[in-house]
């Protein structure tokens with residue numbers, strides 16, 4: 001059975017102004033046209049209108065980096081799913097370790113966000129991953145399984161089969177210290193096994209599981225070729241045209 005469509009998703013974090021963002025994707029469009037991989041750019045909220053307009057007619061899809069689960073109301077500073085959907089957003093990254101660490105996001109909040117994103121007709125990219133201490137204490141599998149189990153409460157098999165999960169060991173994010181192919185594959189395999197337990201073989205075969213944490217032009221190919229890894233959530237290297245182009249075209 002052939003593997004799932006590989007996804008190369010950029011997570012720009014708090015980088016690039018709206019003008020810089022449009023310039024970047026206008027250049028990226030030509031570089032990645034016709035690629036076999038699915039190309040996604042996860043851009044700051046204020047960059048979404050311009051970027052969504054600029055990528056029209058191309059093979060680049062737009063992701064937001066967060067969302068609130070309520071439809072509307074007194075939530076100062078927040079953005080709803082309907083607002084994102086209207087702009088043409090396809091994916092929303094939720095549960096990134098930076099949001100968990102700096103903004104107090106819990107698994108329960110991530111579960112509510114996943115529900116709202118699916119209800120709005122968009123696709124969540126649900127992040128999970130262990131700290132260095134957790135890895136050293138040997139609780140990586142338990143920790144990641146717990147994060148994903150809670151995030152998926154109440155999500156149906158049909159919905160789960162369309163989801164994207166990103167395994168991002170915290171110790172590998174922005175550190176230049178990539179997990180080895182075997183370490184990344186092992187945890188992505190554990191996540192796929194969990195999906196099999198929670199749902200069935202069919203969902204486990206369809207769901208896409210990305211690896212994130214210091215993915216770059218040099219290591220993407222070997223990581224993405226691992227049986228349980230379906231692409232990458234890429235931070236730093238997604239901000240550079242040549243590096244991101246090479247990651248998208250890792251198999252060229």
Ligand code: PGA
Nearest residue numbers: 173174213214234235236
């Ligand atoms: P990095 O970030 O590629 O810069 O390590 C990955 C992420 O945080 O999604």
